[in-house]
Amino acid sequence: MTKKIRIGSLVISVQPKSQRADNDSLETKVEQLEIVVESKIKNWIRNDRFFDGLRNTPARVLLWVLGNLALFGGLAICLTRETGIVAYAILVALTVFAQKLSVRFVFDTDAVDLVDEYQRSRRDRSYRRAYRNVTAAFVGLVAVILFYGYVAFYFENGYVTLWPTAFIDLNIDTYRVLSVLIFLAGFFTLQPYWAWGFKGEPMRSKDVPND
Amino acid sequence: MSMGRKPKDQEERVINRIEELRLAAGISRQDLADAVGVHYQTVGYIERGEYSPSLVLALQIAKVLGTPVETIFKLEEEKN
Numbered sequence: 001m002t003k004k005i006r007i008g009s010l011v012i013s014v015q016p017k018s019q020r021a022d023n024d025s026l027e028t029k030v031e032q033l034e035i036v037v038e039s040k041i042k043n044w045i046r047n048d049r050f051f052d053g054l055r056n057t058p059a060r061v062l063l064w065v066l067g068n069l070a071l072f073g074g075l076a077i078c079l080t081r082e083t084g085i086v087a088y089a090i091l092v093a094l095t096v097f098a099q100k101l102s103v104r105f106v107f108d109t110d111a112v113d114l115v116d117e118y119q120r121s122r123r124d125r126s127y128r129r130a131y132r133n134v135t136a137a138f139v140g141l142v143a144v145i146l147f148y149g150y151v152a153f154y155f156e157n158g159y160v161t162l163w164p165t166a167f168i169d170l171n172i173d174t175y176r177v178l179s180v181l182i183f184l185a186g187f188f189t190l191q192p193y194w195a196w197g198f199k200g201e202p203m204r205s206k207d208v209p210n211d
Numbered sequence: 212m213s214m215g216r217k218p219k220d221q222e223e224r225v226i227n228r229i230e231e232l233r234l235a236a237g238i239s240r241q242d243l244a245d246a247v248g249v250h251y252q253t254v255g256y257i258e259r260g261e262y263s264p265s266l267v268l269a270l271q272i273a274k275v276l277g278t279p280v281e282t283i284f285k286l287e288e289e290k291n
Contacts, residue, residue: 046250047241104250116249118262201252 054102055201067095071186078179092186099193129195224287225263232276247271
């Protein structure tokens with residue numbers, strides 16, 4: 001039972017010694033539990049063999065193909081049929097999670113005991129490649145829009161000038177905006193994972209020891 | 212003056228005797244990885260010459276294997 005001692009306006013709460021000992025012991029137990037859980041999670045990330053099927057080279061190629069199909073195919077379905085946006089979001093999230101498992105979460109942590117120097121070096125290279133790829137995608141997209149403008153002007157007038165006055169009308173409803181938003185979120189999130197490359201961990205049975 | 216990286220076939224590769232010395236010492240890849248604080252796959256990449264370790268890591272590996280670093284790592288002679 002906590003006792004309160006009042007000195008003027010100052011109130012001091014005093015716990016009996018046995019209760020303090022109980023609290024201290026509880027805090028210690030919680031701290032120990034945190035350490036154990038953290039250590040188990042780190043150990044799982046570093047040494048997991050269960051998801052090795054996602055980490056070898058053929059699996060990484062397959063993840064890349066399926067990821068592209070999910071991202072671009074899903075967007076096409078959502079934009080044309082205006083259906084399946086929830087499934088699309090789940091599919092993109094699953095694609096991202098599979099990639100995270102495949103590279104052992106190297107893009108999600110900076111902890112020295114989780115990401116070693118090889119992974120850090122490969123991760124840095126992936127970011128550089130991803131930046132270049134995104135730049136190229138943007139330039140490519142602008143070039144396609146520009147080309148579309150020239151083609152539209154040509155079909156309307158039968159000739160083309162250096163600076164055609166072609167207009168690109170964009171009619172887009174909220175469903176499609178949301179679909180594009182999911183696409184962009186997935187596209188930008190997946191870039192470093194795609195830039196990580198196809199080379200994966202050696203193919204082997206998960207029953208073979210790590211030696 | 213040319214800029215950028217050397218072509219892959221002209222890059223100086225570091226070859227090493229880690230696998231030989233590790234097996235001789237009876238240490239598994241996982242044990243060596245744990246001892247120097249890297250992922251066991253990273254030890255594999257280093258052993259196969261696919262990745263050249265930092266100086267710190269090279270010295271740590273040498274310490275675990277009980278061999279001077281210069282006897283473990285050396286530059287592969289240029290092909291050209």
